[in-house]
Amino acid sequence: MKRSVLIAAVLAGLTIPAGASAADVTADHAVQRDLALAATFWAVEQPTLTSPCSSEQVIVTQMQDGIGVNGALVPAADVWAETALGSCTIDIAPVAWALGSSGDSGTSDMLCVLVAHEYGHTLGLPDTEAVPMMSGSWGRRDDPLCDQAVYGWRWTLHKDREWIAANRGRLRIARIEHQAPAAATASQAVASQPATAPAAVSVPPTAAPAATW
Numbered sequence: 001m002k003r004s005v006l007i008a009a010v011l012a013g014l015t016i017p018a019g020a021s022a023a024d025v026t027a028d029h030a031v032q033r034d035l036a037l038a039a040t041f042w043a044v045e046q047p048t049l050t051s052p053c054s055s056e057q058v059i060v061t062q063m064q065d066g067i068g069v070n071g072a073l074v075p076a077a078d079v080w081a082e083t084a085l086g087s088c089t090i091d092i093a094p095v096a097w098a099l100g101s102s103g104d105s106g107t108s109d110m111l112c113v114l115v116a117h118e119y120g121h122t123l124g125l126p127d128t129e130a131v132p133m134m135s136g137s138w139g140r141r142d143d144p145l146c147d148q149a150v151y152g153w154r155w156t157l158h159k160d161r162e163w164i165a166a167n168r169g170r171l172r173i174a175r176i177e178h179q180a181p182a183a184a185t186a187s188q189a190v191a192s193q194p195a196t197a198p199a200a201v202s203v204p205p206t207a208a209p210a211a212t213w
């Protein structure tokens with residue numbers, strides 16, 4: 001997979017800033033774009049699901065140990081994102097944010113797909129192989145809208161173009177519904193996150209056997 005290779009290459013030269021404090025990146029342009037794309041993606045894929053959130057908050061923060069696919073414990077160091085089911089706060093690990101906001105196309109796409117996956121958790125979807133975007137395997141997570149937004153139509157994969165073409169009408173409706181400008185509440189207290197059960201987690205695409213996540 002071209003994307004996994006890219007991410008592996010970038011990871012090799014990266015040091016993770018330890019102990020960095022939480023930062024609210026909700027208002028970041030790329031985050032706003034990714035959230036809007038995620039909302040549109042899910043409106044097409046799972047039209048019966050409605051978000052409990054008036055707006056989603058995206059926080060870059062240290063991860064906690066989490067529960068992966070099949071209830072397996074995932075150590076914090078292997079977690080790239082955490083979102084409690086039905087929560088409106090998406091936590092992203094500093095390493096995932098550093099890569100995703102670096103300007104590289106491959107990792108920008110990674111962040112976009114990561115946000116789409118985590119957005120699925122805000123809708124209450126668990127990690128499940130029954131829904132490709134909610135799969136533990138990055139190879140199965142595909143968001144045609146991320147592909148198009150990051151690479152442009154010309155470089156959008158054929159299967160993603162087909163998805164976009166097949167859903168043209170629903171995409172138009174979904175975009176209209178989500179056009180209301182998302183008033184980013186950047187001042188919202190990070191500390192207000194409720195203490196919840198272990199969140200569903202995303203681990204990096206280069207991590208160990210797919211069967212464990």
Ligand SMILES: [Zn+2]
Binds near residue numbers: 117118121127200201
């Ligand atoms: Zn997940």
